[in-house]
Amino acid sequence: MNKFYAFLENRLAPIAAKLSAQRHLASVRDGIMLAMPFLIIGSVFMIIQYLPIPGYEDFMANIFGSQWQVKLGYPVEASYNIMAILACFGVAYRLAEKYKTADPLMSGAVALVSFILTIPQITTFTPEGSKTAYDVGGVIPTILTGSQGLFVAIVVALGATEIFRVIFEKNWVIKMPDGVPEAVGKSFIALIPGFITITTVWILRLLIELTPFSSINEIISTVIGIPMHYIGSTLPGMIVTVIIIALLWSIGLHGDAIIGAFTNPVWLANMDENRAAFQAGKELPNVVTQQFYELWIVPGGTGALLGLVILLFWRAKSKQMKQLAKISGPASVFNISEPIVFGVPIVLNPYFIIPFVLTPVLLVIMTYFGMESGLVAKPAGIALPWTTPPIISGFLATGGKISGSIMQIINILVAMLIYWPFFKVWDAQKYKEEQALTNEEVGSPKA
Secondary structure, three states: OHHHHHHHHHHHHHHHHHHHHOHHHHHHHHHHHHHHHHHHHHHHHHHHHOOOOOOHHHHHHHHHOOOHHHHHHHHHHHHHOOHHHHHHHHHHHHHHHHHOOOOHHHHHHHHHHHHHHHOOOEEEEOOOOOOOOEEEEOOOOHHHOOHHHHHHHHHHHHHHHHHHHHHHHOOOOOOOOOOOOHHHHHHHHOHHHHHHHHHHHHHHHHHHOOOOOOOHHHHHHHHHHHHHHHHHHOHHHHHHHHHHHHHHHHOOOOHHHHHHHHHHHHHHHHHHHHHHHHHOOOOOOOOOOHHHHHHHHOOOOOOOOHHHHHHHHHHOOOHHHHHHHHHHHHHHHOOOOHHHHHHOOOOOOOOOHHHHHHHHHHHHHHHHHHHHOOOOOOOOOOOOOOOOOOOHHHHHHOOOOHHHHHHHHHHHHHHHHHHHHHHHHHHHHHHHHHHHHHHHHHHOOOO
16 A cells, blocks of 8 residues: 555655646636626526426416516526636636736736637527528627536637737737836737737638638537547546546645636536526437536545545544544534544555545446436426535526435435445544553643
């Protein structure tokens, strides 16, 4: 086990640390979070829109009219359909911020214009009662500003910000004389870098239109989207993901933050596909979403540590472990794992490396097959905060299906079962240490 930890520290830790510090990956991870508050806000309206209460729809229709559900859906569409726009601005802003050269606000704005420039401003429209579809120009399809445009938004944000930064650092800018207001001065400074960046994206779009690909969106979705979808959306991909996250945490690195730069775009896109299907009353297409991982696989935080916390409360003999349970328990209920990870500790602890890695893997397999088989409802695309306590979150995230809560309870019980033998050994060791210390104190001569 010592050799294993040495391998993790000497081989895996340096790679993970470099990934965590890599500015582009960190910018994707941090920038995409700009969309999350709005997705949660939209999800609140969606929960109200589909409350699973008998007679609720008729009650609301009698008060607000037959179109009440459609109108409640306005904030949902408004928040989910600009996911890529928010992510594009957020990623560009964070990247420029990390370079500490170009103005982050202007970099975000230039990246956003560049992203809109990549979108074919044409949509297909079929009039009601007609079987003929017409192409309507001058319309930006919201499908490409939402989840389906997420990968394009991220790539464009990174590329546009790099071009903007290089031009800015070469000092190819228009500088206004002293006395001009700062905001006006910054606008003129951004003119040449912004013009070159947008022109570059425009030329790229024109060149791509000469190829069999219809747009930049199609290329990036094919080259990046399909492989990432397989890695982040399949059962084997999820198993590998949770193993890497757990191994990183076991050596003291924030595995979720490091891996999130790769998985979050995929999981958010899957979440939005489920949301659209749920609202349309269709079968949900995806099992793996942001909520699948956060609410079912890691109750109590990475490693499904709520199960271990319950054991500490219920069966611990060691005073140290009992006290730790009292301290970490409230945080664990809200899926915050740091107190227990560093308190037991889980980090660099050979007693807990096996259950810490094994538990999420088993929960992924159980939950995936439960949802794929139809025994458990899939996540309905409702973006709940990851701190939402288990059981409540399972009910809400599935659109009011009790099977979601039951699956969470089963997962917590399974986590307890896996952690049990390892907890017993660790607690017994701590108890012996406390007893030996007490005996030493009792046997020591009094002054």
